[in-house]
Amino acid sequence: MQDQNQEILFLVVIGGLLALLLVGFIVTILFLYQRKQYRQEQELARVKEEYDQEVLKSQLEIQETTLKTIAQELHDNIGQVLSVVKLSLAVLPLEKEHQAYTPLQHIREVLNKAVYDLADLTKSLHTDRIAQIGLVESIRFDLETLRKTGLMQVNLELQGEEYRLGEQKEIFIFRIFQELVNNILKHAKATEIAILLDYLSDKVFVFSVRDNGVGFNMQEKKNSLSPLNGVGLKSMRNRAKLIGATMLFTSEPGKGTFVHMELPLLRNQEND
Template sequence: MSSSNMDQLDRILKRTIDSFEQSKNEIYDIAEHAQEEYQQLQQELEELKAQISNTMDLVQNFERALKKSRLELMQVSKNFDQYSQEEMKAIYAKADQLRINLAVEKEREQMLIQKRNELEIRLKRSAKTVEKAENLINHVAIAMNFLTGNLKDISNQIEDLQEKKSLGIKILKAQENERQRVAREIHDGPAQSMSNVVLKSELCIKLLDRDLDKARQELINLKEMVRISIQDVRRIIYDLRPMSLDDLGIVPTLERYILKINENYSTVVKFITHGTPRILPSIISLTLFRLTQEALNNILKHAQATEATVKLSFLEENIELFISDNGKGFDVNEVHKRIRDDGSGFGLSSMKERVQLLDGEFAIRSQPNQGTRYYIRIPLKGNEV
């Protein structure tokens, strides 16, 4: 599958996931609205019950007052000659008003009861709606989590494939560049020197019969040429793989490497060990050396640092490498973006890849004008080879 097709598929998957998320949010909104409506109906029902209770109390009070008023009317009827016209009129008016009030409150009571019954029906329906909405949320959430989870896995796998493909291309280019560099160094160094040695040897053979002093001087020059060639060959071999890693271990190898840096650069590099140094598996030793080499190269080329520290910790189950500097730092997110966009910053991505191949952890922290810190942890278990 081409890169453009993979990008298009990734965009489709992301749009699908976004659509699922939007649908899920809409369902949540519906359920929330149903819940709010249910709570509102419940509150209205409680208020309505309180109104009914107050109305029933008023009806009872009016019924008692009306009963008392009827007794007064009976008393007036028996002894009407004892009451004046105004008193009798007031008693009858009071009784009439009580009957009116009682009738009004009873009518109000019936209306409230009817409204309560209707509200209870609506509340039951609303409760069923809320229950259905919650069940729907649960079912949809399970389905969407499953679907979006699978889609996200596919999207992540596509992204991983893209990253691995990009990294594979970078590794091939890096290997080819390294081969070209080694070939160029051998051609310009030892190979050229060996050619000169052959010429010098022929000259020495010719001078042996003519000028012994000059032949002796040429032999001295020839010896110096051979010595320089041997140094060049040893340097090339060391760059490919320091033999001291197998002979002495990681600590002496790093000490010698950092000593050469301090001799040739103005940046002061400190080397610290923690715990009891021990012989490590070959793959771990080589990885730690390459990580240190890459980090220090970055510091020397780009950081403008005056000091740097390399700390190697030998723990019971892990090896930890901490490298820091006081240089100008950089925006880590910006570097990661450049790695994704144009492939620059391959050194950092290759460091991370080396650590991940050993099931380790790689972290880099940096900010402009605040230096840079590398943290690497490699487990010993599973990397015994």
């Protein structure tokens, strides 16, 4: 009887161990399956992120190519036509006493302004020129054009000595600057704009824009269901993301808007 009880106890122990092993096996399989599933989800998210980045990069490259083509067409075609008209008016044999002399002089002045404005526009649009003269001079040129309009007071502050950030990075930052200025002109009703380009560190480049305009409610802008609301902000953030920069927008109604961008980098990465 004692031997029989020992056999039963032995079978119970063996059965318990087998049950524990089976439970452990199942738990291990489930754990490995979940970990594999998690890794697959992470990989899918990474692939999707890379795909989205490539699509966005292609779209922005197409935009730059389009702007370059438009600039070239404006310079070669419309600019040439305006120059021909300007020269034609200049050789007209009109005396000062002629009744058409004064109107003609006014037309010449308007035409001259159109030629200069067109030249400024093509320079601002042309990608190669931005890469050639650099970010600081490109921004300074656009701000000088804005200053001449008398629409607002403009201040450009350069800290440190400029170093090149790389062609693509400088082009994207310049387009972000143009988008910011365009938004200020269209919506901010500002009278002052301050631009900061900070080259003091060789580890991070800082770019900021501040205006004294009407500002806006950040939360309302974020929660807006309109597909057109915040398109400019999204475009700027996308450009910044592509070059590894971070952007912070700060604004309140009646207190203007401040945009701060930081681009981590090393000086020896200027050809990236």
